[in-house]
Amino acid sequence: MRLVMRIFLFLSLPAMLAACDMPSGDKQSGEAEQGNDGSQTQEQTIESDSGLVGKLDISLRGSSMVDTPFKDPNGNVVRLSDFTGKPVLVNIWATWCAPCVVEMPMLDELAAREKDRLQVLVVSQDIQGAEKVDPFFAEAGFDELEAYTDQENGLSFGFGSGLMPTTVLYDAQGKEVWRVIGAMDWDGARAAMLMEETLAEG
Numbered sequence: 001m002r003l004v005m006r007i008f009l010f011l012s013l014p015a016m017l018a019a020c021d022m023p024s025g026d027k028q029s030g031e032a033e034q035g036n037d038g039s040q041t042q043e044q045t046i047e048s049d050s051g052l053v054g055k056l057d058i059s060l061r062g063s064s065m066v067d068t069p070f071k072d073p074n075g076n077v078v079r080l081s082d083f084t085g086k087p088v089l090v091n092i093w094a095t096w097c098a099p100c101v102v103e104m105p106m107l108d109e110l111a112a113r114e115k116d117r118l119q120v121l122v123v124s125q126d127i128q129g130a131e132k133v134d135p136f137f138a139e140a141g142f143d144e145l146e147a148y149t150d151q152e153n154g155l156s157f158g159f160g161s162g163l164m165p166t167t168v169l170y171d172a173q174g175k176e177v178w179r180v181i182g183a184m185d186w187d188g189a190r191a192a193m194l195m196e197e198t199l200a201e202g
Contacts (some may be wrong), residue, residue, distance in 0.1 A: 020097035054182030068154030106186035111144035
């Protein structure tokens with residue numbers, strides 16, 4: 001399935017550079033953080049070597065986690081605050097969002113590679129919930145990712161980006177570090193650089 005995803009990425013990439021609307025040479029993190037005084041450097045375009053394009057946004061750095069409920073793979077209600085204790089990367093996605101689907105194998109590999117230092121949550125915004133998401137996961141055969149669902153789109157509204165994929169990194173205390181609106185190469189050196197300071201702190 002991962003090979004199929006890679007081929008899909010190669011063939012479909014020209015149409016996937018923008019993020020999906022909701023029902024969306026890299027700048028270094030140090031440069032972005034210097035803009036935390038309200039300057040325009042709070043937002044930086046990230047273009048990976050593979051051509052995926054997203055927007056790094058640190059304007060909400062230090063904000064608390066969105067406190068909206070969603071469901072775990074067993075159908076139990078959870079909140080982001082249930083996952084504090086080590087950094088957590090939260091990705092909102094949908095099965096119909098092409099760049100979201102392209103990111104999933106990369107996020108799975110990231111979750112496997114950094115599982116001692118990072119929790120990776122992928123939360124589907126499909127309104128059909130598990131009915132739509134479970135077959136996708138069964139076919140994909142991910143090693144680490146689990147099928148969290150948010151049929152009410154509470155995280156989408158809470159994050160306020162209006163686009164998918166949107167990915168938010170929280171530190172171990174549940175404070176936002178940055179977010180990426182749009183697609184990102186999560187296997188790449190740029191993503192590793194953006195996360196390293198937070199992961200090193202635990």
